Amino acid sequence: MAKIEFRNVVKRFGAVEVIPDMNLVIEDGEFVALLGPSGCGKSTSLFMLAGIYLPSGGELLFDGHIVNEVEARDRNVGIVFQSYALYPHMSVRDNILFPLRFKKTPRDEALAKVKTAADLVRVAELLDRRPSELSGGQQQRVALARALVKEPQLLLLDEPLSNLDASLRLSMRTEIKSLHAQLGVTTVLVTHDQIEATTMADRIICMRAGRIEQVGTPDDLYLKPSSLFVAGFIGSPPINLIAGEAEAGTITVNGARFPVEGASGALTVGLRAEHLRIGDTGFAGRIVQIEPMGREILYVVETGMGAVRVLEQGSSAVHSTGEQVKIGFLPENSLVFETARQKLIGGAHVRAPA
């Protein structure tokens, strides 16, 4: 187990600066998720932790010791690659055994550890197979077993669920989370899927173009996104954004007037779909599409400020397509961003038009 620290870490590939300046502390035993769109430098950060990439600048610390120049093989880090990276020419047993070969573990003890690791991720009956004879989910478990068998001080998971089908993804999510609870190993999960991050991690590090945009618990990121980027990235269906100019305490967009408190100038209002209510008051629109989602129903409403998504509880639609409706919300659920800097204005709210 280890406490991880990035201090002003920079990573360049040739002239391209992928990570300009990264500062981050991951506590011992924590489960964090690196979340961001594809190409934002998540894997690069992870590979620096694993020792596969050397940082171009700054310091990387494990338990307070600078490890920049420690070789990958000396870091005792378990990593599950996006492709799983199983050794195709070895049996599952030899795959899981591989890390122990270099630890000079006695054969009997090593085999016992392989057994334990295989039991942990439930692949014990597959030990004699080749990776090519396994399904995606089984390969993934084997990769996990291989990462865990060396009892790593840090477990790194690079998009571990992205190659699985939807139902398997759901169960692996639960399993990885309970594995972490059971083993307590510091874990970094890389993902571009916000649901994965919010459901699994204690803390989310939201990244954008190599920079950390916000660090916080899933609730923090959902309820108090520090920027438009985070607000847009977290949450499904995506947050509704309405841009306008505040004059004399009111934002007027296409006839709808939103009273605003605590902010002025060019603003963007963020409203989550489930915070919107179809009712007697609010701004007007026409329902153009209805998407039943099981316990909830998503209405797509065409309004003066573009399409707005409204999520209503209930399993059957009470409104129909083409209906003219009014959409309201509670002021405390509104998020107000400064359009120019794209930052959240704390304490600012808008009210629904009466």
Next chain:
Amino acid sequence: MAAQAIPELSTAASEPPVDWDAVAARARGVRRAKAVVLYAFLIAVSLPIILPYFWLVTIAFSARTGVAETAVLWRSMAVVVPAVVAFWLTAALAQSRRQLWIGLTAVAAIAIFAFAVLVGPDLHLGNFIFLWEPDFASVVRSRIGEVKGAVQFPNVWHAFGNSILIAGTQTAIVVTVASLAAYYLSRFQFPGRSSMLRSLLVLHAFPVLTLIVPMFLMLYWIGLLDTLSGVILVLVAFELPFAIFIMKGFFDAVPWDIEMSALTDGASRRQAFVSVVLPQVRNGILAIAVFTFIRGWEEYIFVFTFLIRNSNWTMSLYMYWVRDDVMGVDYGVVSAVGVFYLVPSLILYMAAQRYLMQMSIGGVKG
């Protein structure tokens, strides 16, 4: 629901009904005709390749008097040409696997029987006298009278050993160097990498004959003229570029994350290379090994130029001198040496066929 929408969209309903059986019969006819044309083409192309080898073998096992005994050849061809045609036709027309096997077995049985009857009585091993009679040249010459400029032949097994030594050593060096170099080229960025890759191909484009004279001088100056190691060095130099290029294609196809995984699993770079990367390119190594070996086995120009003493002769030189010494006089012995020279390449090709096929799959990219 979808089925209801279709009639509105298409006009199929208003057209006369389609005679599906006629359409299927026409398609079947076209497919058959195409197959027959294809096989006819294959027969036409393969006969000129198969026949010379066939003649070589037949002459080696049948010639008695020294002169060409064409009657045997004609009789054997009367068996082989129909057999080849019958083989292809069976393959083209067989409707199932079972039919194919029955057909091929029948053709083979008939061909073997006809061959045994028509050619069998003429077969003998006398032409392979060089294998057990070191002074076979005198025997052959005495059969046909005086030969001018008679050559002193070494034992054929000595020449055989030299060929194995040259081809084997060359293969070992090329495989080792090419694997390491290709791995480096595939995995590491360094200044001049791409120009190096380009020059690898350009090097291979030179006709080797143009370099014979400078090579001769170089070998002479460093004292390796008329030595096997000199020839091996030259061969290695000419074979390496292409082997590196092929191997680079194989290494490129190995995902780098299994290597990185090995490094995080505690392996050193060398251990990762040996235990994780090399097994993935095993087929590539086998392929270049076979090609390099056969290239060394066939080598003629360099050994002819750089080797002089007859104790340094390789099989190709041996073959050349046998032909030169008794050519036009004893087809039988010349053919027998040819067959003996051919057999190792043939065995190697057949054993490695599976891996050679993968060379095109392994792919070559820059």
